[in-house]
Amino acid sequence: MVWRKLRSWFLQEIPWGSDPSLCSGQAFPSPPQTPLSLFAPSGLRITRFLHLPLIYDRTCPMNLHNNKVNFGKPALELQTTTLWEYPSQHYGTSVQGDQNYKGATPSFVIWNLLRRYTRENDTVVDPMCGSGTTLDVCKDLKRKGRGFDLAPYRNDIVKADARSLPLEDESSDFVFIDPPYSTHLTYSGKEECIGTLDARSDAYYEAMTEVIAEIYRVLRDKRYCALYVSDSFKKGKPFVPLGFELFNILGHFFRPVDIVCVVRHNQTLKRRNWHNSAVEGNYFLRGFNYLFIMKKDVETIRPPKHFLKRK
Ligand SMILES: C[S@@+](CC[C@H](N)C(=O)[O-])C[C@H]1O[C@@H](n2cnc3c(N)ncnc32)[C@H](O)[C@@H]1O
Numbered sequence: 138m139v140w141r142k143l144r145s146w147f148l149q150e151i152p153w154g155s156d157p158s159l160c161s162g163q164a165f166p167s168p169p170q171t172p173l174s175l176f177a178p179s180g181l182r183i184t185r186f187l188h189l190p191l192i193y194d195r196t197c198p199m200n201l202h203n204n205k206v207n208f209g210k211p212a213l214e215l216q217t218t219t220l221w222e223y224p225s226q227h228y229g230t231s232v233q234g235d236q237n238y239k240g241a242t243p244s245f246v247i248w249n250l251l252r253r254y255t256r257e258n259d260t261v262v263d264p265m266c267g268s269g270t271t272l273d274v275c276k277d278l279k280r281k282g283r284g285f286d287l288a289p290y291r292n293d294i295v296k297a298d299a300r301s302l303p304l305e306d307e308s309s310d311f312v313f314i315d316p317p318y319s320t321h322l323t324y325s326g327k328e329e330c331i332g333t334l335d336a337r338s339d340a341y342y343e344a345m346t347e348v349i350a351e352i353y354r355v356l357r358d359k360r361y362c363a364l365y366v367s368d369s370f371k372k373g374k375p376f377v378p379l380g381f382e383l384f385n386i387l388g389h390f391f392r393p394v395d396i397v398c399v400v401r402h403n404q405t406l407k408r409r410n411w412h413n414s415a416v417e418g419n420y421f422l423r424g425f426n427y428l429f430i431m432k433k434d435v436e437t438i439r440p441p442k443h444f445l446k447r448k
Pocket of ligand 1: 234235238240241242243264265266267268269270271285286287288297298299300315316317324325329330331332
């Protein structure tokens with residue numbers, strides 16, 4: 138009886154062949170055939186050669202080239218609403234940036250931005266490049282990535298303060314930035330690190346105004362930039378609507394294009410006790426990050442002169 142049930146499951150439930158509805162996109166040129174065997178108590182063995190459902194990242198031809206099939210992650214696709222979500226920090230079979238870097242940006246966010254607002258060979262700048270996620274996405278999409286950070290994490294990142302980048306005026310086609318959100322994480326610990334400034338202090342906003350002014354300086358007219366940030370909440374301290382505050386500063390320099398909410402999938406959000414504490418303490422865990430998409434448009438928005446500096 139059990140064997141009969143097992144056998145019918147084995148024969149019916151498995152997606153034989155390459156079912157297009159299970160594929161992420163294009164067909165695989167020669168589908169890998171995987172032997173799958175079922176043993177009956179009598180010793181009888183059934184082996185079928187499966188054309189496994191082809192889930193691979195259509196954006197990364199390397200995967201196809203190396204015959205690597207990614208079974209775990211959904212296909213990377215352009216997000217179409219203002220609520221963005223992807224279940225992994227990285228796309229494809231490789232890693233963008235460093236998975237051990239605390240505070241790294243989910244790479245699908247940068248991938249979506251570059252697909253929508255840049256073209257091949259465009260120069261993309263990340264003034265606070267951290268583990269280099271932006272640079273890796275740039276490589277995948279054939280953009281020229283230029284990464285800067287106070288504490289370069291790898292060789293292709295140039296040491297610089299985001300308030301004073303070694304770049305010509307209007308030399309970049311897109312800028313992405315994921316700044317420290319107050320003092321939640323410790324980065325280099327350097328004096329100039331904006332992550333040492335509390336978002337309840339004026340110093341944080343003064344520093345971020347200088348960073349945004351520098352983005353304005355290096356960005357070409359009619360091109361886009363994006364800032365990724367979360368509000369700041371610490372138990373026992375007042376809530377800081379950091380997103381609204383930074384959006385307000387951005388508005389002095391750029392025309393808003395859109396505001397996106399990106400669902401957070403941090404490991405800490407998987408801890409049951411964090412959720413229990415949030416209920417007991419009557420507060421909320423951060424469930425999303427803002428992504429502010431802005432456009433430089435000198436005809437309509439001229440930042441106050443005291444905000445600007447020229448090289
Ligand atoms: C949230 S992390 C960026 C993460 C990065 N996008 C990634 O995916 O790895 C913020 C970064 O800002 C850098 N940083 C802080 N203050 C800075 C400053 N004044 N100039 C340049 N980088 C700074 C930190 O060193 C840290 O690497």
